[in-house]
Amino acid sequence: MSLPTVSDSLSLISPKRLDEAWGEEVIRFENLSVRFRVPAERMRTFKEFAIRRVQGKVSFREHWALRDVNLSIRAGEVFGLVGHNGAGKSTLLKVVARILKPTTGRVWVKGRVAPLLGVGAGFHPELTGRENVFLNGTLLGFSQQEMEEKFEQIVAFAGLEKFIDAPLRTYSSGMRARLGFAVATDTQPDILLVDEVLAVGDVAFREKSTARMNEFIERGTTILLVSHSMNTILSICHRVAWIHQGRVHMVGETEQVVAAYQANRDNAR
């Protein structure tokens, strides 16, 4: 089975066209590799570990989640990532979000990154909505003052004015998701990382969040989107990379990459 290689697909977009369409480079991966170390046998306790250590039986299986990734993403692009489960798409987002450091190679990011991976991070059920907004906001790296300035707007967007001083445990899961999404996106991020999280909340809120996404796209926010829905990818992405077993298998215009990916997926069935 022969598939188009990286270099073939790179030539699909001439540098000139990119320069005209998009701004400066904002994300660059250079020979990026990430290695996980998975214990060959699960050791839950220190006792077990100590015994095995003495016996010389501690071993790790190395797993390369990403291998030699080279990509360049420019300001204003909506860049999609497709691939099978475990291909390394989410790992790539985590590298941009600084959650994971490259094992080798380099990642370079310019601008403020809003990770939608962190929606509702650190929410505590006993605290009120208000307290949680501040806790969640500071977890995302905002200062106290910034949060005070944005607070009204966040609550209004989430539509939770009446409940903001009630403990979070009294909220429905939809309300929590709304609050989390409102905090995570109520900024002017330069880069937005989305990992299929848009299906939160009720229909009205989903429309609202889609509207906000579109607002971001129009304003020129760079978006890195991981999705299994080819419809979503086809409707909003400018360019797509197909990640396969940790490597960039193909990168180029949305329709071509999606078509190749789908053909391959159908063949495999």
Add this chain to the structure above:
Amino acid sequence: MSSTNIPIYDSAQRVHPALEELRESIRYRYLIRQIVRRDILTRYKRSVLGVAWSMLNPLGMMVVMTVVFSTVFGRDESYPAYLLSGLLAWNFMAEATTSIMRNLVWGSSLLQRIYVPRTAFAISSIGTGLVNLALSVIPLVLVMLVVGVPIRLSILFTPIAALLLTAFSLGLGLLLSVFAMYFPDVSEMYKVALRAWMYLTPIIYGEELLANGGAKWLLVVNPMRYLVNIFRIPIREGRIPVWEEFWPAALIAGVMLAVGWLVFTRQADEFAYRV
């Protein structure tokens, strides 16, 4: 937009991880404040007496222990002050180190989703401990007034002693967390070790007991003994520790913090890889 406002993240920029972590935890100081707030609020939120518990709790314990142990060890009238100041210092260290481990384990699920400097969680635990320590000085002073131990100006030295205790606890907590991240049972083992350690430290009994019992070496090798001492001297003896008492404590605290911070930040990236 000026280019100075745009943050640039470059993984190839070579900064020592220990320094980078320090820089980032300063940048996340608002988060540290929020976590301390959360810890103090949630602990007492659904209780009637609220934050008063953080004072009543040590007060109750102090009264019980004073009554019990004064009859055993307390020929000296300053014994209650001896016991209480020792207990405060010890409890601060014990609570801070265990909660550093707990907080980092809580944080590890978060760290799969967003970037936060890991030490921010540890520093928050210390912050919560310091707030509780400061609050328990009130019952300490109360007890001292009741039992008639004079309160002297030298009590103002205790913040410096508390600072050294803080450094020691943070270093030890970080070091323990490196193990606890891989093996959850380390925190259980530590609880047992902590108890043994406490009874080997002159908290409820005097140093003479070990010195006369031919176990003087136990005093020499126990780092907590030096730190408890400089916290205790200004309260019980009403004087500022002399240089010979001070420098070993400062050295121990400094070395522990440096070792803990370096080992932890060196290992921190590994945590994320090993899932």
